[in-house]
Every structure is written in structure tokens, then in C-alpha cells.
Amino acid sequence: xxxxxxxxxxxxxxxxxxxxxxxxxxxxxxxxxxxxxxxxxxxxxxxxxxxxxxxxxxxxxxxxxxxxxxxxxxxxxxxxxxxxxxxxxxxxxxxxxxxxxxxxxxxxxxxxxxxxxxxxxxxxxxxxxxxxxxxxxxxxxxxxxxxxxxxxxxxxxxxxxxxxxxxxxxxxxxxxxxxxxxxxxxxxxxxxxxxxxx
Amino acid sequence: xxxxxxxxxxxxxxxxxxxxxxxxxxxxxxxxxxxxxxxxxxxxxxxxxxxxxxxxxxxxxxxxxxxxxxxxxxxxxxxxxxxxxxxxxxxxxxxxxxxxxxxxxxxxxxxxxxxxxxxxxxxxxxxxxxxxxxxxxxxxxxxxxxxxxxxxxxxxxxxxxxxxxxxxxxxxxxxxxxxxxxxxxxxxxxxxxxxxxxxxxxxxxxxxxxxxxxxxxxxxxxxxxxxxxxxxxxxxxxxxxxxxxxxxxxxxxxxxxxxxxxxxxxxxxxxxxxxxxxxxxxxxxxxxxxxxxxxxxxxxxxxxxxxxxxxxxxxxxxxxxxxxxxxxxxxxxxxxxxxxxxxxxxxxxxxxxxxxxxxxxxxxxxxxxxxxxxx
Ligand SMILES: Nc1ncnc2c1ncn2[C@@H]1O[C@H](COP(=O)(O)OP(=O)(O)OP(=O)(O)O)[C@@H](O)[C@H]1O
Ligand SMILES: [Mg+2]
Ligand SMILES: [Zn+2]
Numbered sequence: 001x002x003x004x005x006x007x008x009x010x011x012x013x014x015x016x017x018x019x020x021x022x023x024x025x026x027x028x029x030x031x032x033x034x035x036x037x038x039x040x041x042x043x044x045x046x047x048x049x050x051x052x053x054x055x056x057x058x059x060x061x062x063x064x065x066x067x068x069x070x071x072x073x074x075x076x077x078x079x080x081x082x083x084x085x086x087x088x089x090x091x092x093x094x095x096x097x098x099x100x101x102x103x104x105x106x107x108x109x110x111x112x113x114x115x116x117x118x119x120x121x122x123x124x125x126x127x128x129x130x131x132x133x134x135x136x137x138x139x140x141x142x143x144x145x146x147x148x149x150x151x152x153x154x155x156x157x158x159x160x161x162x163x164x165x166x167x168x169x170x171x172x173x174x175x176x177x178x179x180x181x182x183x184x185x186x187x188x189x190x191x192x193x194x195x196x197x198x
Numbered sequence: 199x200x201x202x203x204x205x206x207x208x209x210x211x212x213x214x215x216x217x218x219x220x221x222x223x224x225x226x227x228x229x230x231x232x233x234x235x236x237x238x239x240x241x242x243x244x245x246x247x248x249x250x251x252x253x254x255x256x257x258x259x260x261x262x263x264x265x266x267x268x269x270x271x272x273x274x275x276x277x278x279x280x281x282x283x284x285x286x287x288x289x290x291x292x293x294x295x296x297x298x299x300x301x302x303x304x305x306x307x308x309x310x311x312x313x314x315x316x317x318x319x320x321x322x323x324x325x326x327x328x329x330x331x332x333x334x335x336x337x338x339x340x341x342x343x344x345x346x347x348x349x350x351x352x353x354x355x356x357x358x359x360x361x362x363x364x365x366x367x368x369x370x371x372x373x374x375x376x377x378x379x380x381x382x383x384x385x386x387x388x389x390x391x392x393x394x395x396x397x398x399x400x401x402x403x404x405x406x407x408x409x410x411x412x413x414x415x416x417x418x419x420x421x422x423x424x425x426x427x428x429x430x431x432x433x434x435x436x437x438x439x440x441x442x443x444x445x446x447x448x449x450x451x452x453x454x455x456x457x458x459x460x461x462x463x464x465x466x467x468x469x470x471x472x473x474x475x476x477x478x479x480x481x482x483x484x485x486x487x488x489x490x491x492x493x494x495x496x497x498x499x500x501x502x503x504x505x506x507x508x509x510x511x512x513x514x515x516x517x518x519x520x521x522x523x524x525x526x527x528x529x530x531x532x533x534x535x536x537x538x539x540x541x542x543x544x545x546x547x548x549x550x551x552x553x554x555x556x557x558x559x560x561x562x563x564x565x566x567x568x569x570x571x572x573x
Contacts, residue, residue, distance in 0.1 A: 020288040020289065021288070022264075022288050023288070023289075110377060110380065111357065112357045112358075112360040112361040112364070112377075112381075113356055113357055113360050117377055118377060145350075146350045146353050146354055146357070146384065147357075149384065150354075150357070150380050150381065150383075150384050153380050153383055153384070154377065154380045157379075157380075
């Protein structure tokens with residue numbers, strides 16, 4: 001245990017995802033001891049990011065405007081929507097340049113352990129977007145793990161009552177993984193080989 | 199397949215240990231608490247990604263250190279493989295295959311072990327969980343793909359149980375679609391793969407276990423294995439699809455009870471395998487000697503099954519403290535039953551416990567150091 005504020009810093013850093021107590025301690029001492037390290041810049045970016053960044057009203061992607069740059073782009077194909085768990089998945093799929101339609105970010109996956117049910121995800125918003133018959137294909141690109149599969153099954157059943165083609169990314173993605181870690185080639189192939197599920 | 203060298207860094211009580219080993223029988227002797235089991239645990243870990251005595255990986259890292267390293271050279275025919283695992287106290291474990299980055303969970307594809315230990319008595323006398331563990335470890339060795347199915351099943355079960363506990367409050371969902379249906383679906387899809395694999399295993403194991411029993415007990419007591427499933431399946435072989443349907447039907451008709459109890463009452467996590475001798479269940483009927491013979495036969499039968507079907511050749515046999523538990527005749531019969539395996543690791547507190555025929559390469563283990571014993 002360190003005295004007062006040093007320990008507070010370590011504790012705060014340790015609350016961040018992927019940072020254990022040892023890493024937290026290392027980062028804290030880097031901040032304390034490295035003169036060239038611009039503390040006020042980091043602090044202001046942290047504050048700014050919270051103030052300025054919000055979630056696109058249409059798709060749930062991160063943006064600094066009311067809607068994100070993808071939703072505002074008239075060249076995109078309005079007949080297809082790709083459903084992902086997180087905003088970072090949008091970035092991963094955009095890198096493949098395989099997909100020209102719009103996105104819908106759910107904000108997670110169904111997981112009772114974490115208290116997340118369909119009502120906690122942006123599923124209602126998705127149904128609203130599908131109401132006017134413009135969209136003809138929904139591509140479900142949730143993570144290839146248990147919760148991602150469960151969410152995909154849920155969406156498939158929910159959408160089966162609509163006259164919309166529903167596809168799921170082809171397997172070949174590393175099982176048990178995160179979409180964002182799949183390399184571009186694999187993810188690109190998964191898009192090409194997507195299969196109709198309803 | 200055999201191990202041709204082992205290096206340990208900060209693994210259990212070993213700060214640094216490097217040994218090269220030959221084909222045949224490797225005997226580790228030393229007093230209690232010197233590191234014999236620790237050494238074979240390291241080898242077994244690469245094959246099973248688990249430990250037979252602790253569930254936390256950090257217990258394997260030497261006290262006060264941040265990381266443990268296990269490096270093992272394997273020889274299979276004239277092929278050489280180097281497996282290296284680094285267990286980190288903080289952050290994910292790392293793995294290398296022939297010096298390039300690999301996934302630890304792929305290691306069981308390259309190394310297979312069969313471990314005999316005094317705790318094996320629990321296979322007969324213990325609760326169903328120990329028998330399920332026996333089956334599932336073998337299933338993963340036979341079909342490595344099942345490893346992720348098993349862990350996904352565990353997780354699906356947790357998810358479903360959590361939902362069952364809160365089901366009464368959370369059922370009015372979007373479009374009135376029940377999320378319990380979704381988890382039933384996951385559970386049944388994953389669970390049926392496990393059920394079908396266990397059925398196949400028990401069927402294929404019957405012959406080798408019977409033969410092993412006769413060679414160890416010196417008598418034919420007609421040993422049998424029978425799956426006892428919570429989801430009743432039609433007699434004969436069921437496909438995964440039929441099993442999924444049967445599983446779903448059971449979940450469906452028992453939903454009210456499960457919601458009330460707040461837990462999943464059907465599925466491979468509730469199943470058991472029953473062992474019998476001369477048509478009497480071993481549990482509650484078998485004598486002490488018969489119990490030992492059956493436990494050893496399960497391991498030996500498993501080893502022979504793996505030998506017969508694995509591309510890796512013979513599994514590495516590990517006999518941890520087993521001979522001390524056996525009477526003289528069982529010792530001799532076990533020794534001759536295992537003697538034709540490519541490589542065997544044996545641990546014993548005193549060398550006299552080990553049948554002479556197996557004393558081929560003897561090492562002394564003392565306070566985390568290993569030295570070749572002089573003949
Ligand atoms: N993480 C660890 N760090 C340091 N020492 C450890 C660690 N884990 C276990 N040990 C020590 O290793 C010793 C146990 O070694 P091991 O189980 O290999 O004994 P053994 O030689 O098989 O003895 P026995 O004949 O009693 O079975 C114990 O003294 C224990 O304290
Ligand atoms: Mg021991
Ligand atoms: Zn948007």
C-alpha cells in the first residue's frame with residue numbers, strides 16, 4: 001500500500017479493463033516520474049471525450065455529432081444493415097471494405113450473468129429501423145462466442161416474422177473469439193460466405 | 199510419443215530444472231514434499247491444461263514469482279516438437295509451438311497423457327462429478343474440438359441458471375419472445391454433442407477396460423460401463439440431432455419445475471456412468487481390491503484406447519504414487535500391463551515400491567532439484 005493519493009491513482013487505474021494491480025502500479029509511477037509526460041493533456045482529453053463523444057441516434061456507433069459519419073453518408077447501401085455488438089466491431093468490419101450498407105450497434109450481447117437481456121440492448125431501435133421496408137437484408141455479425149451466438153439466435157427468431165433476408169457471418173472466424181481481433185482477410189471472407197438463417 | 203526433455207522455471211518448488219530423458223520408464227524417487235508430483239504435473243498440464251490437484255493456475259507459479267515456464271521437447275517417430283507454456287500471475291498465459299506464438303488450448307493436440315493417482319479410487323467411490331471429469335478429459339483427448347464445447351456448455355448452464363432464478367420477473371421481453379428458449383437452444387445444442395461423445399466413449403472403452411481388468415485382477419469379473427443420463431435417449435446410437443430434440447423436449451416439459459427450483463435439472467452436468475462387476479454396481483458392492491482393479495483398468499483401458507486411435511501414438515503414462523497403494527500381485531500385474539508403453543513416468547517415495555522391471559531411468563528428486571541416480 002502506498003500513501004494517500006498515490007494509492008488512489010493506482011486503485012483508479014486498476015479499475016480500467018485489462019489493467020491488473022501490477023500494471024496499474026507501473027503506469028502510476030510512469031505518470032509520477034516521467035517529466036516529459038504531459039499530464040494535463042491526458043486529463044483534458046479524458047474530460048473532452050466524455051463531453052463530446054456520444055452515440056449515433058440511428059445506429060449507436062460513437063460520434064461527435066447527432067448521427068455518425070456512416071449514417072450520414074448518402075453513398076451507402078440503404079437496403080442492408082449489419083448488426084454488431086460494439087462500436088469497435090464497426091471499425092473492424094470497415095477495415096475489410098467488404099460491406100457497403102449501414103450498421104446497427106447493439107451495445108453488447110445477451111448475458112443473464114451480466115444482467116443483460118434483450119431490453120438492455122438496442123433491439124427495439126433496430127425493429128424501428130426495419131419498419132419501413134427499405135432494408136432487405138440484415139447481416140448478424142455478433143461475436144463468434146456463446147453470448148454472441150445466443151444473441152444471433154434471438155435476433156433470427158425475432159426477425160423471422162418479417163419479410164427480410166437474415167444472414168449470419170460464415171464460420172471460419174476463430175471460435176470463442178472477439179470480432180475485433182479477427183484479421184481483415186478472415187473477416188472479409190466471413191462476409192462473402194455469410195449464410196441465410198431465415 | 200515421448201518427452202525427450204523438460205525445463206522448468208519457477209514452476210511450483212522448482213526455481214530452475216532441466217533434464218533430458220530417454221524412452222522407457224522414468225522413475226522419480228524422493229521423500230515427501232520434494233517435487234516429484236510437481237514435475238509430472240508440469241507434463242500433465244500441457245496435455246490437459248489443468249491440474250489433478252488444484253484448480254487455480256496461479257498455485258503452479260513459484261511463490262513470490264510472476265511467471266512459471268514449462269518447456270517440453272516431444273519426439274514422435276522422427277518428428278521433434280517443442281512446446282512452451284508461460285503461466286502468468288497477471289495477464290493471460292502465453293504459449294509457443296516450435297518457438298512461434300501459439301495458443302495454449304491447442305497443446306492437447308500434440309501431447310496426450312494418462313495419469314494414474316491414488317485419487318482414482320474416487321472414480322469408483324466418489325460422486326458423479328469425478329466420473330464426469332474422467333469421461334470429459336478423455337473426450338477432449340480423443341476429440342480436441344470438444345474442449346470449447348465443454349467450456350461453452352458450462353457457461354451456457356450458468357447463463358441459463360441465472361435466467362431461471364430471475365425468470366419470473368423478466369419474462370415480458372421485446373416481441374414477447376422468451377430468452378429462456380434461446381438458452382434452451384444453446385444448452386441442448388452444446389449438451390447433445392457432449393452426450394453423444396460420452397456415449398461413443400463408453401461404448402469404445404468397454405472392451406479395453408474389460409481386457410485391462412482381467413490383466414490387473416487376474417480374473418474375469420465381467421466389468422461393464424453404462425451411461426446413466428438425465429435426458430432419456432432411445433436405445434441404440436442417437437445422432438446429435440436426435441439427442442438435441444430429446445433434450446429440448448425434456449427442457450420444455452419441465453420448464454415450470456426448473457423455474458420454480460431456479461436451476462437446470464437435466465443435461466450432461468447431471469449425468470453419471472455406472473460401473474459394475476458381475477452385474478453388481480461397484481459403488482456399494484465392490485471390495486477394496488476390486489475397487490482398485492477397476493480404477494486402474496479405467497486408466498489402462500483409456501491408455502490402450504488412445505494408443506489404438508490417436509495419431510500421436512502411445513499416450514505418455516504417468517503413475518503418481520500408485521505402487522505404494524497396491525499389494526504385491528497387483529503391482530507386478532500392473533507393471534507388466536504398462537511395460538510396453540513408449541514412455542512411463544513413475545513417482546515413488548521409496549524405490550522398493552516400484553517393481554524392478556520398471557527401474558530403467560531413475561532420478562532423485564530433492565527440494566526442487568532433479569539428479570540422475572547412480573545405479
Ligand atoms: N507454487 C509453489 N511455490 C513453491 N513451492 C510450492 C508451490 N506449490 C507447491 N510447492 C511445494 O512443493 C512441495 C510439494 O511437492 P510435490 O507435491 O511434488 O511433492 P512430492 O515429491 O510428490 O511428495 P509426496 O511424496 O508427498 O507426494 C510442497 O512442499 C509444497 O510446499
Ligand atoms: Mg506426490
Ligand atoms: Zn450511425
